[in-house]
Amino acid sequence: MGGKSCFFIGHRETSEAIYPALYAVVEQHILEYGVTEFIVGHYGGFDRLAASAVKEGKRFYPEVKLTLLLSYHPAERPIPTPDGFDGTFYPPGMEGVPRKVAIVRANRYVVDHVDYLIAYAWHPASNARELVEYARKRQRNLCLSITLIKPDN
Numbered sequence: 001m002g003g004k005s006c007f008f009i010g011h012r013e014t015s016e017a018i019y020p021a022l023y024a025v026v027e028q029h030i031l032e033y034g035v036t037e038f039i040v041g042h043y044g045g046f047d048r049l050a051a052s053a054v055k056e057g058k059r060f061y062p063e064v065k066l067t068l069l070l071s072y073h074p075a076e077r078p079i080p081t082p083d084g085f086d087g088t089f090y091p092p093g094m095e096g097v098p099r100k101v102a103i104v105r106a107n108r109y110v111v112d113h114v115d116y117l118i119a120y121a122w123h124p125a126s127n128a129r130e131l132v133e134y135a136r137k138r139q140r141n142l143c144l145s146i147t148l149i150k151p152d153n
Helices: 016-031 045-060 099-111 127-137
Strands: 004-010 035-040 065-069 087-089 116-120 145-148
Touching: 004 045, 004 099, 004 127, 016 035, 016 045, 016 116, 035 045, 045 065, 065 099, 099 127, 116 127
Parallel strands: 004 035, 004 116, 035 065, 065 087, 116 145
Antiparallel strands: none
């Protein structure tokens, strides 16, 4: 396909008020940056909103794919592909990762392999914020872009 990939990270307790900004950023990544694959988890409000924004985008841009990131082995915790998703992804080498750190490790794997990161991470001490900092430190020659969506004030 030759397109770029993008991952989402954000807080579980995200308000739906950010949806318009989130959709605008998704559309920008499709049109301006050539993103054709979006990867999202399924553990909270931000993930749900991100998936909704991509599903809406898929209506206008059929080349776009939406993939659900699995943090736990599918044989251990089966999750059928949800409506609107094109598939699931379980990172290789995760079989021996303790359950306690599986989400963090899966998220880091994806950050290491995508071109873009869309984040809603404003709590100073949170796993989402730590992943954004990890991504900033891991910048590589690949054009990693971190788009931070600001909380409503």
